[in-house]
Amino acid sequence: MTQPPDQPGPPALPDLPVTFRPTRTRVVLIGVGVAACAVISVIALVLDTLSAAERISFVFTGLLFLAVLLLLSRPHVTAAADGVTVVNLTTSRCLSWAEILKVNLRPGDPWVYLDLADGTILPVMGIQPGVAKAQAVSDARTLRALAEKYGTAER
Structure with missing residues (x-):
């Protein structure tokens, strides 16, 4: 007896080990995190009115944002x-x-x-x-x- 076309059969089993992950979500999260960290860091370096401590806090904020998005992509x-x-x-x-x-x-x-x-x-x-x-x-x-x-x- 054949399966109707709209009913998929059992999936072919992959060779083990196999890893499942939300690849698109992961790419978006990592991409946005790297881009945001880079933009925030560039802003910190370009603005002449910022003190050294403010520049460090900008870069730290960018790295913190990147770390959170990396955690979400884990x-x-x-x-x-x-x-x-x-x-x-x-x-x-x-x-x-x-x-x-x-x-x-x-x-x-x-x-x-x-x-x-x-x-x-x-x-x-x-x-x-x-x-x-x-x-x-x-x-x-x-x-x-x-x-x-x-x-x-x-x-």
Whole structure:
């Protein structure tokens, strides 16, 4: 029996390890951060009316802005043969495949959520449909297929 054209079949499983990240969002965040830091630093150097301390504070502000945007571009998830590593803004968590019960990406969700065997739900900010919805849906399906393949083998 064949699949209807509007119903995609199960995704082809990639070779492990594989990393999922919101690439477009990451490019925008890093690009804006570098550009803003450069502009603020140039302004600090060009304005003759600023004291040395004011120039330093301008450059520091630009670097701080860049650091925040780099932090926002950090999330990713890496699937390997032994499990999954979820890296969010300030936390990182390694999970075995058996710990992942379900991979969820419902309409309106800001990112993927993992239902875990301990009864908790873990957000996976590395797969987010904000800018690239089709890519996020594809990545979520792939992660779900990997969890089904490797998770059931360990149970």
